[in-house]
Amino acid sequence: MSCSKIETMISSYLDNELPKEEEAFLFTHISSCPECREEFKKQNLINHKIQSRQIEVPPELDSRIFDTLKGRKSPAVLPSAGRPVLSYLNYFLSAVIVMLIIFSIVQLTQNANYQTQLRNVETQIEKQNKLINSLILNPNDEEKAPNLIKPIIIKSTRL
């Protein structure tokens, strides 16, 4: 394998992207090739230098970020975000119960109206029955009830 290919492998190795099975090959080559060994040393040193020269985060930035957060309302407190599903379920069930109660009250009121109407109808029927009975008892007394329909009287005849 050419040394230029080894340079690519060195770069991948330093980036932790070289497959494990290729590492043995890389190091075998490096141990026998002085140029590639030098290349490895240089690249490793550059990596190390860059990492060691990283700037530190100033404490002012820490406090600036957390001070900004203090003055902010967490999105979790907003009604649209982070509310547990159970909470919504509770609201839904409460709404259903309220609707059922309203429906029952409407039904009960209507039922009471029907009962009153039924009682009125029964009273009327009772009155009419009494009138009919009184007419049956005096079939010739048509003058007392001129507007009433003459009840049908079936007379039984014996042969």
Add this chain to the structure above:
Amino acid sequence: MLNYLSIEKEKELTMQNNRIIEFTLIYNRHKKPLLNYVYNLVRSKMPAEDIVHNSFIKLYDNFETIKNPESIGAWLYTTCRNEAYSLFKKNKQITEQDIEKYEDTALGNNLMNDFEADELGRLIEEELRKMSPEQSEAYILKVTSGFKYSEIGKIMGIEENLVRSRIFNVRQKLKIVFKYFEGNLK
């Protein structure tokens, strides 16, 4: 009812506390590599700190929308990158002037500070600054954050192989510092 409300309030407070704890863990993990990445992009401390600050605040505000916790790192770097590039667009002229100015001073410093303890590190930084952000970004991301090539590709919107070759090219260019370094020592 009051009891129910207090339980709800308590839940909200617990959630808020958990969020702050989670945020702090993420912040401590990413703050340094993120600041270094942005600093290497914008090449100035104050704007770099502003960008990092804004990105972390955005993260806090959008915590719920980032469903996959593993993608938070990539999200942060992408947000910082976008902010840095919009800053470039705004201050293009100023940045270019600054870079030129910096390069001039850096070249002058080469001769003056030959025997500084960390001369090699300084030379590497200067060499990196001479490159355009497009050239050096993948390398800086790799060295500062330790992301995989695939993750860097996602952040930068390029193919994984292109990430690999860009990093390799930067490494090859950086080797020039050894020539300066060895020449200065002689």
